[in-house]
Every structure is written in C-alpha cells, then in structure tokens.
Amino acid sequence: MLEALKEEVCEQNHELPRNRLVVGSGGNVSGRDPETGLVVIKPSGVKFSKLTPETMVVVDLDGRIVEGEMKPSVDTGIHLYIYRHRADVRGMCHTHSPYATSFAARGARIPAVLTPITHILGRDVPCSRYATPGEVDTGQAILEAADGGMAVLVKAHGVFTMGASATEATSVAMYLEEAAMTTHLAMLHGTVEELPQKEIDRCAAWFRQNYGQSGEKDVNS
Numbered sequence: 709m710l711e712a713l714k715e716e717v718c719e720q721n722h723e724l725p726r727n728r729l730v731v732g733s734g735g736n737v738s739g740r741d742p743e744t745g746l747v748v749i750k751p752s753g754v755k756f757s758k759l760t761p762e763t764m765v766v767v768d769l770d771g772r773i774v775e776g777e778m779k780p781s782v783d784t785g786i787h788l789y790i791y792r793h794r795a796d797v798r799g800m801c802h803t804h805s806p807y808a809t810s811f812a813a814r815g816a817r818i819p820a821v822l823t824p825i826t827h828i829l830g831r832d833v834p835c836s837r838y839a840t841p842g843e844v845d846t847g848q849a850i851l852e853a854a855d856g857g858m859a860v861l862v863k864a865h866g867v868f869t870m871g872a873s874a875t876e877a878t879s880v881a882m883y884l885e886e887a888a889m890t891t892h893l894a895m896l897h898g899t900v901e902e903l904p905q906k907e908i909d910r911c912a913a914w915f916r917q918n919y920g921q922s923g924e925k926d927v928n929s
C-alpha cells in the first residue's frame with residue numbers, strides 16, 4: 709500500500725546523508741497520505757544506506773503499525789503529534805544538522821537576514837523552549853514555537869521542518885542548514901542586520917509568484 713509515498717519518503721531520507729544533514733542513522737523523514745491519513749516513516753535505527761521503499765513503516769495517527777516489518781522511528785510520536793494538529797502539514801523532516809543545531813544548542817533562533825531562506829519560510833527560524841525528548845512534550849514545543857510556520861529549532865536538540873510533502877519538508881531542511889551556516893559565518897564578523905518583516909512578506913510573495921516553471925512555489929529545484 710501507499711507505494712508512491714513509500715518511494716518518496718525513502719528517497720527523501722536518502723537526501724539527508726547526501727546533503728550532510730545527518731550522521732549514522734540519526735534523522736528521519738515522514739509523509740502523510742491525504743486520502744487515508746496514514747503516515748509513512750523511516751524505520752528506527754536503520755542506516756540510511758540500507759533503506760528501501762519496502763523497509764518504510766506505515767502507521768496510523770495513533771502510532772499503530774499498519775504495514776512494515778520494523779519498528780518505526782523513535783521520533784514517530786513527534787511527527788504524529790504535528791500531523792494531528794496541523795492539517796496543512798503532509799511531510800516532516802528531522803535532523804541534527806550542525807550549523808542549525810549550533811543555534812539550537814544556545815536556545816537561539818536563526819535571524820531572518822538572508823532572502824533565500826525568508827523566501828521559503830517568510831520569517832526567521834524560531835527556537836522552542838527545552839522539551840523532554842519524547843513525543844508529546846517535543847511535539848507541543850514545536851507547535852508552540854512554529855506558530856503556523858514550517859521550521860523550528862528545538863532547544864538543545866535539533867531541526868524540525870514541515871511541508872506540503874515529504875519532499876518539501878526535506879528541501880526546507882536543506883535550505884535551512886545552508887542559511888544557518890551562512891548566517892553563522894556572517895555573525896563571526898559582527899552584527900547582522902535583520903530584514904524588516906514588511907520586506908520579507910513582499911519578497912516571499914514575489915517568490916511564490918515567480919519561482920519555478922509553473923509559477924507554483926517549488927523549493928526543490
């Protein structure tokens with residue numbers, strides 16, 4: 709079941725090590741099927757190189773395994789908490805990508821100083837309160853900090869991004885890490901200047917109208 713979604717989620721999980729966003733088997737991507745509401749997610753503790761569409765785990769929104777031989781990601785409860793509370797989210801990605809997580813280690817947000825990331829997010833990247841690793845507390849912290857947005861740093865943990873698909877959520881994680889690295893490097897040289905929200909809104913609207921071949925927002929190419 710959900711063969712296309714399993715292929716997409718598997719492929720997006722492979723993007724994490726390819727883009728140096730993860731080490732070992734840490735990090736995970738999931739996607740939600742809009743028809744059935746079922747979620748496809750990476751299995752727990754399996755190296756990325758071993759992942760195939762067949763190894764993906766299908767769960768319902770209460771975490772019951774619907775299909776799959778292995779246990780789902782240890783972060784499944786966090787993904788499901790977000791899916792239960794955000795109808796607009798159909799894909800999630802979690803990493804400990806180093807530059808973004810260095811902000812999370814300080815409990816600091818990533819300021820909105822670069823247009824490539826504000827085009828996508830329409831704002832800065834907020835950092836949540838500290839949350840006990842576990843489904844409900846971390847899920848609540850993400851929801852609170854996101855405030856309807858698509859990317860959050862969880863204090864003392866890492867990056868959680870959301871999207872209209874697993875592919876979009878993963879792309880946000882890639883661009884977020886690039887922005888975190890560049891912003892970090894800029895901050896080494898002095899104070900950075902944050903873009904005014906009015907300008908961020910104007911640029912984000914322009915981006916949505918003009919980027920890509922179809923005029924639709926596509927953060928993947």
Ligand SMILES: [Zn+2]
Nearest residue numbers: 802803865866
């Ligand atoms: Zn984690």
